[in-house]
Amino acid sequence: MEYRLSRIAALCGGKFRGCDTEVRSVVTDSRSLSCEMGRSPMFVALRGANHDSHRFIREMYERGVRAFLVEHEVDMLPDCGYAVVENSIGALQTLAAYHRAQFKGTVVGITGSNGKTVIKEWIAEELPAGMKFYRSPKSYNSQLGVPLSVLMLEGDEQLAIFEAGISQPGEMERLERIIRPDVAIFTSIGDAHQEHFLNLEQKCDEKLILARSASKIIYHSYYEPLGRMAAARYADRKPIDAARFPEVPEAVIGNAASRRNAQIVEAFCAAMGYAAPAFSAAPHVAMRLEVKDGINDSILINDAYNLDLNSLALALDYLHNVALGRRQTLVLSDIAQSGLSDDELYSRVAAMVTRAGVDCLVGIGPKLRRYAPLFSCDKSFYASTDECIERLGRDAVAGRAVLLKGARDYRFEKLAHALSRQSHTTVLEVDLDAMTRNLNCFRSKLRFGTKLVAMVKAGSYGTGDFEVAQLLQHQGVDYLAVAFADEGVLLRERGITMPVVVLNANADSFELMIANRLEPEIYSFHSLEAFAAAATHAGERHYPIHVKLDTGMHRLGFVEEEIAPLAEKLATMGEVKVATVFSHLNCSDMPCEDAYTHEQIARYDRMSRTLADALDYPVIRHTANSAAIDRFPEAQFDMCRLGLGLYGFGWQHNAGLQPVATLKTRIVQIKHLPAGDAVGYGRAGKLTRPTVTATIPVGYADGLDRHLGCGRWSVLVAGCPAPIVGRICMDSCMIDITDIEGVREGDEAVIFSPAPGNDLETMAEVLDTIPYEIMTSVSARVKRIYLKE
Numbered sequence: 001m002e003y004r005l006s007r008i009a010a011l012c013g014g015k016f017r018g019c020d021t022e023v024r025s026v027v028t029d030s031r032s033l034s035c036e037m038g039r040s041p042m043f044v045a046l047r048g049a050n051h052d053s054h055r056f057i058r059e060m061y062e063r064g065v066r067a068f069l070v071e072h073e074v075d076m077l078p079d080c081g082y083a084v085v086e087n088s089i090g091a092l093q094t095l096a097a098y099h100r101a102q103f104k105g106t107v108v109g110i111t112g113s114n115g116k117t118v119i120k121e122w123i124a125e126e127l128p129a130g131m132k133f134y135r136s137p138k139s140y141n142s143q144l145g146v147p148l149s150v151l152m153l154e155g156d157e158q159l160a161i162f163e164a165g166i167s168q169p170g171e172m173e174r175l176e177r178i179i180r181p182d183v184a185i186f187t188s189i190g191d192a193h194q195e196h197f198l199n200l201e202q203k204c205d206e207k208l209i210l211a212r213s214a215s216k217i218i219y220h221s222y223y224e225p226l227g228r229m230a231a232a233r234y235a236d237r238k239p240i241d242a243a244r245f246p247e248v249p250e251a252v253i254g255n256a257a258s259r260r261n262a263q264i265v266e267a268f269c270a271a272m273g274y275a276a277p278a279f280s281a282a283p284h285v286a287m288r289l290e291v292k293d294g295i296n297d298s299i300l301i302n303d304a305y306n307l308d309l310n311s312l313a314l315a316l317d318y319l320h321n322v323a324l325g326r327r328q329t330l331v332l333s334d335i336a337q338s339g340l341s342d343d344e345l346y347s348r349v350a351a352m353v354t355r356a357g358v359d360c361l362v363g364i365g366p367k368l369r370r371y372a373p374l375f376s377c378d379k380s381f382y383a384s385t386d387e388c389i390e391r392l393g394r395d396a397v398a399g400r401a402v403l404l405k406g407a408r409d410y411r412f413e414k415l416a417h418a419l420s421r422q423s424h425t426t427v428l429e430v431d432l433d434a435m436t437r438n439l440n441c442f443r444s445k446l447r448f449g450t451k452l453v454a455m456v457k458a459g460s461y462g463t464g465d466f467e468v469a470q471l472l473q474h475q476g477v478d479y480l481a482v483a484f485a486d487e488g489v490l491l492r493e494r495g496i497t498m499p500v501v502v503l504n505a506n507a508d509s510f511e512l513m514i515a516n517r518l519e520p521e522i523y524s525f526h527s528l529e530a531f532a533a534a535a536t537h538a539g540e541r542h543y544p545i546h547v548k549l550d551t552g553m554h555r556l557g558f559v560e561e562e563i564a565p566l567a568e569k570l571a572t573m574g575e576v577k578v579a580t581v582f583s584h585l586n587c588s589d590m591p592c593e594d595a596y597t598h599e600q601i602a603r604y605d606r607m608s609r610t611l612a613d614a615l616d617y618p619v620i621r622h623t624a625n626s627a628a629i630d631r632f633p634e635a636q637f638d639m640c641r642l643g644l645g646l647y648g649f650g651w652q653h654n655a656g657l658q659p660v661a662t663l664k665t666r667i668v669q670i671k672h673l674p675a676g677d678a679v680g681y682g683r684a685g686k687l688t689r690p691t692v693t694a695t696i697p698v699g700y701a702d703g704l705d706r707h708l709g710c711g712r713w714s715v716l717v718a719g720c721p722a723p724i725v726g727r728i729c730m731d732s733c734m735i736d737i738t739d740i741e742g743v744r745e746g747d748e749a750v751i752f753s754p755a756p757g758n759d760l761e762t763m764a765e766v767l768d769t770i771p772y773e774i775m776t777s778v779s780a781r782v783k784r785i786y787l788k789e
Contacts (some may be wrong), residue, residue, distance in 0.1 A: 001025070001099055001151050005042065005067045005081040012069075012094050014085035021067045021081045026092070026151050028144065030056035031474055033317045033356055042067035046088050046144075050443045050450070051476075089144055096147030097178045105157050108268075109179045109214070111164040111172070111207050112187025112223075115261055116141065119187055120161050121306065122265045125408075126277045132339030133159040137310050138789045141165035146175050152310050157339065164210055168196035172209040184211035185268060186219040188257070189226040195655045204229050211239075218242055218267045220260055242267035248279045250742060255718065289315065291322060291432075291467060291786035293421040296398035299326065300419055304404050304412030307335055309348060315405050316356040318788065321474050322467075323401035324495025330358045331388070331415065333406035334365030342367060350374035360396050364388050364410055385410050389418045424781050426665040426698045426751075430463045432471050432788045434658040434754075438646050439475055441656055442629050451620065451639035453479035454646055457487060457503065461647050462703075462775040463661055464784040466494040473498045478639065479580075485509035488518040499579075501546050510534035514543065519579060523548040523556040528569070528576075535575040544579035547611065551604045551623070552596070553586040563607050567614035580620040581608040585635065589627035589651035597628075601635045608637075627651035648754070649761065649771050659759060661775060663703075663751040663782070667694040667717070670737070670745055679734050680726025684710055687725075692738045694722070696749045699731040703778040704751060705767055709733065712766055716750040716758050717743055 003023050009016035024040040030053055043065045045054040057068060061077050068074070069083045069091060076082070085091040100107070108123070110116045117139055124135050134157045136149035141163035153160055164175045189204060197203040204226045211217045211230070217239035221227035230239055242263040253259050262279055269277055294300035299322060303315045312332075319328055330353060338345045346367065353361060354376060361379040363369060369381040380396065382388040385406070396402075397419060404419075406412035443452065454477045455461070460468035469480055469491050481501045482488045488500045489512060502513055505520035507530040513520055514534060522528045522545045535543045547566070550557030558566055570578060583604045587593035604623045612619040624635040626645030648659030671693050679685030679693060696715070700706045709728040714721035715735055722735040737743045752760050752774075760771040767774070 001153070001155075003095075005083055008042070008069070008095055009083035009085075011098050012083060012085050012091035014069075014083045014091060017073075017082040017084060018076055019066070019079055019081045021079075023067050026148060027060070027065065028053075028092075028148065030060055031321070031476075033320050040067070041065050042069055044069045044088050044092055045071065047071055050446055050448055089147075092144070092147045092151075093174060093178055096150040097180075099153065100150050100178060100180055103153055103155060103157075103160065106159050106183065106272075107179060107181045108159065108161040108183045108185065109164055109176075109181030109210050110161065110185045110187065111166070111210050112185075112226075113190035115187035115257070116163045116165065118258075119185065119261055119264055120163060122261065123161060123268055124306070126265060126269055126274065127159065128274060130337070131159060132157050132337070133161070135161040135306075136163055137314055139163060139165070143171060143174060146178055150178055154339075166203075166206060169202065169206055172206050176209050176212055179210070181210065181214050183216040183218070183268070183271065184214035185264060186211075186217075186223070186226055186230055187261070187264065188220075189223045201225055201229070208233055216240070216271045218264060218271060220264055222260055240267050240271055245270070252279055257719075289318065289788045290416075291788065292783065294397065294402055294419050295421055296394060298397045298399060298419070299323075299401045300416065301401065301403045302412070302416045304406040304408075304410075304416065307333065307405055307407045308338060309335075309345075309352075312349070312405055313352060315403055316352060316358070319358070319401055319403040320356060322470060324470060326399065326401045326495070327360065328356075328358045329360040329362060329396050329400045329402045330356075331362040331402065331404045331406070331412075332364070332368065333385075333410040333412070334367040336407055336409070342371070346371035346374055350376075353377065360400070362388065362392065362396055364406065385412060385415050389415055421783075424697070424702070424783055425668070426663070426696075426702055427783045427785050428463070428778055429662040429664065430467070430784055430786050431658070431660045431662070432467070432786055434648060434660045435468070435471060435646060436475060438648055438657050438660070439472075439477075439642070442626065442640075442642050442645055445629050445633070446640060447633075447636055450636050451478040451622075453477070453481050453501065453622065453639060453641045455481050455641060455643035456491075457481060457483035458776045459487075459780075461644065461772060462778045463647060464786070465490055466496070467784070467786045469496045470494075481641065485513050485516075485518060488513070489516050492516045492518070499544070501580075505531070507531075507534075511538070514538045514540060519544045519546060521546050521548050521556075522576075523550075523558065525562070525566070525569075528566075532573055532575040541574055542577040543575065545576045546580045546582060547578055549581060549583040549604060549607050549611075551583040551607065552600045553584055555584070557583065558607075560603065560607055563610050567611050570611075571614055571616075577617065578611075578615060578619050580622060580639065581611055582621070582641075583608075583623045585623055585625055585628050585632070588625055588631060588635075591631075597632065601632060604635075605637075630654075644772060647771075647775065653761060659754040661760070661778075662753040663698075663778060664753075665696045665698045665749050665751065667737075667743065667745050667747050667749055668697055668732075669695045670743065671695075678726070680709075681729065682727060685726025685734065689738070691725070691736055692743075693725055693734045694737045694743065694745075694749070695732055695734050697732050698751060699729045699733055701730045701779060702782050703774070704728055704733065705774070705777070707767055708763070713763065714758075716753070716755065717747060721757070722749065 006016045006020045022040045023042040027041045028044045043060045066080050140149040162179050166172050217234050219227050219230040220242040245263045245266040248259050248262045289303040359377050363381040404412050454472045459465045479499045483504050485502050501519050503521045548557040550559050608621045620639050621637040622639035624640040628635045629640050648657045673691050675689050677687050706728045709724050711723045714723045720740045722737050725734045725736050764771050
C-alpha cells in the first residue's frame with residue numbers, strides 16, 4: 001500500500017490535519033515493533049471498553065511514527081499528520097475495501113468453523129511455480145485482522161488468499177465488503193462461536209454472505225447444513241461440491257477431516273485450471289508458533305510454518321516480546337517465491353533484522369550467504385539444515401531467545417528437534433491466544449478504568465510461569481499475584497518487570513522480596529511490623545504493601561475490630577505505603593450463598609473505606625474474583641482479580657471461555673490380546689473380548705489421577721474415545737483402541753483438551769474435584785509448549 005495521509009482521510013470520510021505524510025504500512029499495537037519494521041507506518045489509535053490507545057500517540061511519535069489515524073482531535077506534534085475519523089476500525093475497513101478494489105488479481109476468501117488456515121496453506125503449496133501470490137498472515141481473519149491483511153497487499157500479486165472468521169451476526173457483511181472474493185471456499189461447519197447464533201442454520205446463513213459476489217464457489221456436502229444451503233442459494237453459479245472429487249486413500253492421509261480438506265484443495269485447483277495435486281500425505285501445517293525450552297538455557301520460538309516478509313515481521317516482533325533482555329538469534333532460510341528481486345528482498349530482510357535488534361543471524365541457503373554483507377550483526381551461514389545442525393556453535397544459542405523461521409523445503413522441524421531440550425514424550429500444550437481471548441472476555445465485563453490483577457501462582461495453575469507472565473505483561477495487566485516469594489523471584493530472573501504481589505508472604509522471605517521488588521500481602525499486625533522492620537533495614541521508604549481483610553472466609557486477614565487501630569498505625573508508618581486493600585469472596589460461585597456474598601461485599605466496602613479514608617494518599621480497593629466479575633458487578637471497586645477464568649473455566653460452564661491446556665502424548669506400543677486376558681497391576685483390566693491395547697507414557701507421576709483407571713476415563717485417539725484399561729501405572733497406562741481403525745505406534749493420544757467430553761470440567765466431575773486441582777497436578781517433568789498464532 002502507498003497513500004498520502006490526506007487521501008486516507010478523504011477515503012474514510014474523516015478530517016485531515018497537519019503534515020501530509022506518506023503511509024506504506026499500518027500499526028495498531030503500540031507494544032509491537034511494527035513501527036520500527038514497517039515502512040512509513042501509520043498508527044491507528046483504537047478505543048474499546050477498557051482501553052484507549054490514543055494515550056500512546058506521543059510514545060509512537062518518539063519511536064518515529066509521523067502519521068496517525070485517530071477518533072478525536074489530539075495535541076498536534078511537530079511534522080505529524082492526522083486523519084480524524086469517527087471510528088478507527090470502521091475507517092480501517094473502509095480503507096481496506098478501497099485498497100482491495102484497486103487489486104487486479106484473483107482474490108480467494110475462505111471461511112468455516114475449522115480448517116481455514118490448513119486449507120489456505122495447502123492451497124499455497126499447490127500453486128503453479130513462479131506465481132506471485134499473497135496469503136493473509138496466520139489467522140488474521142477478524143474485523144481488525146482482515147483489513148490489516150488486505151492492506152499488506154503490494155498490488156502486483158496474481159492471487160491473494162484471505163480468511164474470514166465471524167463470531168456473531170452482522171460481521172460477515174463487513175468482511176465481505178472488504179474481501180469481495182472472486183473465489184469463495186467453505187470449509188467445515190461446527191459449534192465454534194455458536195453462542196451468539198440462534199442455531200447452526202443462522203450461522204451458515206451468515207457465513208454464506210462471503211460468496212455474494214464470487215464467481216466460483218467451493219463447498220463440501222459432508223458438512224451440513226452448510227453444503228445444502230450453499231448449493232441452493234447459489235445454484236445459478238453452479239457451486240462446486242468437493243465431495244465429487246476422488247478421496248485420497250486412507251493409507252496416504254489417515255484422518256477423515258484431512259481427506260475432506262484434500263478434496264477441497266482438489267476442487268480449487270480444478271476450478272482454477274491448475275494441475276491436480278499429487279497428494280503423498282497431508283501437509284504438516286504448524287498453524288501456530290510454538291515456544292518451548294531449548295538447549296543451553298535458551299528459549300526456542302519455532303515459527304517454521306511459512307516464510308514471507310509479512311510473517312517474518314510478525315515473528316521478529318514476537319521474538320522481541322519474548323526475549324525480555326536476552327540476546328536474540330534468528331535462524332533463517334532462503335525465501336522463495338517472494339515476487340521481488342533478490343536484491344530488494346534481502347535488502348528488506350536485512351533492514352528488518354537490524355530494526356528488530358537481532359544480534360546474531362544464522363542463515364541457511366545460498367542466497368543468504370551471497371547477501372551476507374547486508375547484515376551488520378554477528379552471522380554464520382550454512383548450505384543446508386543438516387550442516388547447520390552439525391556445525392552450529394553453542395554461543396549462537398546459549399542463554400538466548402532463538403527464532404526459527406524457515407521455508408518448508410528446508411525441513412526446520414529437524415533443527416527444532418535438535419535445539420529443543422529433550423524430555424518427556426508427554427507434553428502440556430498451552431494456547432496463549434485462547435488465554436488472551438479469555439482475558440479480553442473478562443475485561444469486556446469491567447467498567448472503564450477498572451484495573452486487573454492476574455493470578456499466576458502455582459506455575460500459573462500448572463500452565464507454566466514465565467511464558468504466561470510475559471503474555472500478561474504484554475497485555476497490560478496491572479498486577480501479577482504469586483503464592484510464594486520464590487515464584488516471584490523466578491519471574492524477576494526471567495525479565496518480568498511489572499508489579500508482583502506475594503500472597504503468602506512470611507518474615508523469612510521479606511529480605512528476598514525487597515531485593516527483587518516484590519510486594520507482600522500483609523494480613524496481621526505481626527506481619528506488618530516484621531515487614532516494616534525489613535524495609536527499614538533495607539533503607540526503604542514507602543514500600544508498597546497489600547493489606548488483606550478477613551470479611552468472612554477466616555483464612556488470613558484483619559478482622560473488622562482491627563481496622564481502626566490498623567488505620568491509626570499505618571498513618572504513622574513511613575516505611576510502607578498501602579497500595580491496595582483487598583479481600584476474598586469465598587462463595588461468589590455459589591448462587592445458594594448469594595445472601596452471604598452480598599453481606600460480605602458490604603462488609604468489605606465498609607472496612608476498606610474506613611481504612612482508605614484514614615490515609616492521605618489514594619488506595620486501590622479490590623475483592624472480586626473471576627466468578628464475582630461475572631455475577632457481582634457491584635464488587636468491581638477499583639480492581640478485580642482474574643484466576644481460573646483466565647485459564648478457560650467459569651463458575652459454571654461458559655461457552656465464551658476456552659480452556660487453554662491440552663495434555664497429550666504418543667502411543668509407544670500396540671498389543672493384540674485375547675478375550676479372558678487381563679491388563680495391568682492386579683490384573684484389574686479384565687478383557688471380555690479380543691482387544692487391541694495401546695500403551696501410552698503418561699501415569700500418575702505425570703498428574704493422571706489413578707482414580708481414572710479401569711474405564712473411568714477415555715483419552716482421544718484419532719478423535720475417538722479410547723478407555724483406560726486397568727489401573728494407571730506411575731509412568732504409563734494402557735488404553736483400548738479396538739474400535740479405532742488405522743491406529744499406529746507413534747500416533748497421538750490426548751489425555752484432556754478443550755474438546756467436549758475430553759475436557760477438564762468433565763474429568764473433574766469424574767474425580768469429584770475441581771479443574772484447579774487437576775491443572776496444578778500436572779507434573780513439572782511434563783514439558784510445556786506454548787502455542788501462539
